[in-house]
Amino acid sequence: MADKASSSQGGGAAPVADSPAAIRNVVLVGPSGAGKTTLVEALLVASGVLSRPGTVVDGTTVCDCDDAEIRQQRSVGLALAPLPHNGVKVNLIDTPGYADFVGELRAGLRAADCALFVLAANESIDEPTKALWQECDRVGMPRAVVITKLDHARANYENALSAAQDAFGDKVLPLYLPAGTGLVGLLSQTQYEYDRGKRSTRAPDPQYADQLEELRGTLIEGIIEESEDESLMERYLGGEEIGQDVLVEDLEAAVARGSFFPVIPVCSGTGVGTMELLEVATSGFPSPPEHPLPEVFTPHGVPRNKLDCDPNGPLLAEVVKTTSDPYVGRVSLVRVFSGTIRPDTTVHVSGHFTSFFGAANSHADHDEDERIGTLSFPLGRQQRPATTVVAGDLCAIGRLTHAETGDTLSDKADPLLLKPWTMPEPLLPIAVQAHAKTDEDKLSVGLQRLAAEDPTLRIEQNPETHQIVLWCMGEAHSDVVLDALANRYGVTVDTVELRVPLRETFGGKAKGHGRHVKQSGGHGQYAVCDIEVEPLPQGSEFEFVDKVVGGSVPRQFIPSVEKGIRAQMEKGVGAGYPMVNIRVTLLDGKSHSVDSSDMAFQMAGGLALREAATATKVNLLEPVDLVSVLTPDELVGSVMSDLSGRRGRLLGTERVGEDRTLVKAEVPQVEITRYAIDLRSLSHGAASFTRAFSRYEAMPDSAVQRMKASVS
Numbered sequence: 246m247a248d249k250a251s252s253s254q255g256g257g258a259a260p261v262a263d264s265p266a267a268i269r270n271v272v273l274v275g276p277s278g279a280g281k282t283t284l285v286e287a288l289l290v291a292s293g294v295l296s297r298p299g300t301v302v303d304g305t306t307v308c309d310c311d312d313a314e315i316r317q318q319r320s321v322g323l324a325l326a327p328l329p330h331n332g333v334k335v336n337l338i339d340t341p342g343y344a345d346f347v348g349e350l351r352a353g354l355r356a357a358d359c360a361l362f363v364l365a366a367n368e369s370i371d372e373p374t375k376a377l378w379q380e381c382d383r384v385g386m387p388r389a390v391v392i393t394k395l396d397h398a399r400a401n402y403e404n405a406l407s408a409a410q411d412a413f414g415d416k417v418l419p420l421y422l423p424a425g426t427g428l429v430g431l432l433s434q435t436q437y438e439y440d441r442g443k444r445s446t447r448a449p450d451p452q453y454a455d456q457l458e459e460l461r462g463t464l465i466e467g468i469i470e471e472s473e474d475e476s477l478m479e480r481y482l483g484g485e486e487i488g489q490d491v492l493v494e495d496l497e498a499a500v501a502r503g504s505f506f507p508v509i510p511v512c513s514g515t516g517v518g519t520m521e522l523l524e525v526a527t528s529g530f531p532s533p534p535e536h537p538l539p540e541v542f543t544p545h546g547v548p549r550n551k552l553d554c555d556p557n558g559p560l561l562a563e564v565v566k567t568t569s570d571p572y573v574g575r576v577s578l579v580r581v582f583s584g585t586i587r588p589d590t591t592v593h594v595s596g597h598f599t600s601f602f603g604a605a606n607s608h609a610d611h612d613e614d615e616r617i618g619t620l621s622f623p624l625g626r627q628q629r630p631a632t633t634v635v636a637g638d639l640c641a642i643g644r645l646t647h648a649e650t651g652d653t654l655s656d657k658a659d660p661l662l663l664k665p666w667t668m669p670e671p672l673l674p675i676a677v678q679a680h681a682k683t684d685e686d687k688l689s690v691g692l693q694r695l696a697a698e699d700p701t702l703r704i705e706q707n708p709e710t711h712q713i714v715l716w717c718m719g720e721a722h723s724d725v726v727l728d729a730l731a732n733r734y735g736v737t738v739d740t741v742e743l744r745v746p747l748r749e750t751f752g753g754k755a756k757g758h759g760r761h762v763k764q765s766g767g768h769g770q771y772a773v774c775d776i777e778v779e780p781l782p783q784g785s786e787f788e789f790v791d792k793v794v795g796g797s798v799p800r801q802f803i804p805s806v807e808k809g810i811r812a813q814m815e816k817g818v819g820a821g822y823p824m825v826n827i828r829v830t831l832l833d834g835k836s837h838s839v840d841s842s843d844m845a846f847q848m849a850g851g852l853a854l855r856e857a858a859t860a861t862k863v864n865l866l867e868p869v870d871l872v873s874v875l876t877p878d879e880l881v882g883s884v885m886s887d888l889s890g891r892r893g894r895l896l897g898t899e900r901v902g903e904d905r906t907l908v909k910a911e912v913p914q915v916e917i918t919r920y921a922i923d924l925r926s927l928s929h930g931a932a933s934f935t936r937a938f939s940r941y942e943a944m945p946d947s948a949v950q951r952m953k954a955s956v957s
């Protein structure tokens with residue numbers, strides 16, 4: 246952990262940027278295992294921050310510093326690693342590639358102005374990788390493609406490059422050619438040799454001349470096609486030699502627009518390509534002032550004029566990650582969009598998830614002034630003190646007790662609110678309970694803290710089933726949550742069978758007799774009632790009809806009978822689920838002038854309903870959701886037959902884009918409790934879905950039997 250990591254960490258002072266133009270916020274995006282975290286190590290070594298790289302396997306990297314990451318040997322959260330290069334501070338933001346952690350990726354995309362899309366030279370491009378590319382597209386993120394693991398036994402750089410071009414388009418074009426133990430720059434026409442991490446340059450070896458010529462031509466044409474100077478293509482085709490300065494300028498403009506994706510081959514093990522990557526990041530990528538700021542509102546939701554990335558402007562910052570540690574307390578990782586943050590000042594914290602995403606997100610709105618404690622520039626887990634943090638930079642703030650991920654920090658005299666980035670919806674429900682009853686309070690504190698850190702975790706206290714349900718992104722995400730509860734908050738948690746809130750109703754008309762008579766000694770109790778119960782259509786809830794004649798049930802006790810019946814309905818009469826959709830008619834009864842009471846008639850009402858239930862069939866109603874599955878066209882058949890197998894009723898399909906279909910169906914909730922996992926495996930991560938409660942429907946006998954069998 247921290248002490249292990251320190252063996253490779255330089256531990257020097259953090260690089261400091263005094264102006265936004267001297268900062269690059271670069272997020273690493275790519276499939277799990279592509280080599281992002283390892284690449285960060287190599288870049289930290291190349292820039293002198295580390296003397297030697299840590300490894301993911303040993304748990305000694307800067308970015309995989311969380312206990313769960315060390316145990317799982319993969320990233321589960323975003324991590325920051327700043328480095329200096331050529332007078333520029335590069336904030337590398339490592340993100341996890343696994344789909345469950347897409348929330349962390351989105352936070353990383355929000356914090357960054359440009360991305361390195363990391364692919365491994367020994368892997369093909371699968372659906373989850375395409376989904377990551379789309380995540381970048383969705384926010385218009387400028388990016389370069391890094392093809393890493395050049396040294397892998399099964400590496401095939403050419404295949405990896407053409408797979409990337411097939412998947413992401415012909416504007417994915419290499420800037421370098423791998424050559425022996427180095428690279429050849431296609432624009433600079435220089436060979437870069439690496440020897441034990443040290444780079445030297447020379448004229449390209451003749452054996453690369455043909456390849457260089459061909460790839461250079463394609464690159465130059467690609468850049469010129471993107472140029473805003475329309476005369477350039479004509480001049481180029483006319484045989485004019487276009488100057489490297491012009492090409493580099495056009496290339497940078499096209500990268501910043503997100504319409505051109507230079508490819509850089511890299512080997513983290515030998516360091517090949519790391520210097521080239523740092524050069525592209527510092528001289529070719531947009532700086533914070535070139536990246537549009539998110540929309541700004543007042544805390545009352547009134548739109549405000551857009552701000553600039555100006556250190557002298559009003560303070561505007563956003564919490565992109567929150568960690569809480571029983572010893573250090575809460576640490577908020579913050580991206581500063583405007584203004585300057587200084588320690589020991591008071592800021593306004595605005596959290597308005599409900600206004601933007603509705604009440605179901607389990608994050609209460611809040612607005613408060615809080616004092617900034619420590620200010621630091623983290624390197625993974627290591628916190629290095631900071632004195633001022635200017636617009637465009639990233640830093641960590643200690644002990645903001647109320648700030649949650651996605652909250653806005655602003656000047657207390659001029660409170661502002663940023664619309665948070667789009668959070669993915671957790672769709673895997675996991676029911677849990679504290680292993681020991683005495684741990685229930687600890688569990689609720691732990692869950693509250695985890696929800697503040699992680700907007701993709703939704704906590705539901707189901708009032709009907711009395712279960713605590715953790716809505717997670719997938720099994721890997723739920724493992725991380727349970728791991729944190731056990732290791733950070735000391736609560737052992739058992740996962741239990743998820744109970745879906747069913748309802749009961751009457752299958753037919755039935756009569757019931759309720760007799761609550763106790764007359765032995767003291768004050769007696771006397772109440773008798775006769776009722777008739779009949780089923781009503783869906784959504785009718787409850788009707789009570791009084792047909793008592795001649796005062797057999799005295800007036801004042803008629804509401805008591807109704808109250809008793811309602812109380813029994815809440816508890817149910819069969820399997821213990823609330824009862825709905827019935828009409829109860831009170832027909833007759835008996836009373837006693839002394840012993841009858843409100844309570845006695847309530848009891849009699851409940852008894853009458855229970856007796857009526859024995860005279861007919863009690864049916865179960867189950868919640869049915871509207872499920873919308875977005876799938877590639879070729880999987881529509883499999884998705885549909887899988888939904889039918891879940892007792893789904895297909896409602897129709899809709900074309901989306903060129904090769905996707907939206908399949909809509911109504912599916913009982915009991916059949917889709919693990920659909921988040923099943924759909925991912927059925928589609929290899931290519932399909933996604935949403936669900937929304939639609940209504941209650943009669944549960945068929947076969948499903949009731951199956952449910953009973955699985956519970957017993």
Ligand SMILES: Nc1nc2c(ncn2[C@@H]2O[C@H](COP(=O)(O)OP(=O)(O)OP(=O)(O)O)[C@@H](O)[C@H]2O)c(=O)[nH]1
Nearest residue numbers: 277278279280281282283301319320341342394513
């Ligand atoms: N041969 C070789 N192996 C590498 C290289 N880079 C990374 N690896 C190995 O690939 C595995 C995955 O690397 P990571 O850096 O954890 O990959 P990641 O992209 O951060 O993965 P996630 O955190 O799950 O998204 C590790 O075992 C690394 O040692 C490389 O350049 N060459």
Ligand SMILES: [Mg+2]
Nearest residue numbers: 281282319320
């Ligand atoms: Mg990683």
